Amino acid sequence: MLENAGLVGSSKAVINEAVEMNNKSYLGFVNLKTVTVSAHLIEFVK
DSSP: OOGGGOOTTSSEEEEEEEEEEEEEEETTTEEEEEEEEEEEEEEOOO
């Protein structure tokens, strides 16, 4: 996410970054892991 934001060479900032991790187990041996990252990207124009 941060690599695709185009922060290098521009006047942008990432704020309020949150990482959420979820683990689910089925039948005792199947594990599903989900990682969700969210943030606000602001750009300074003046």
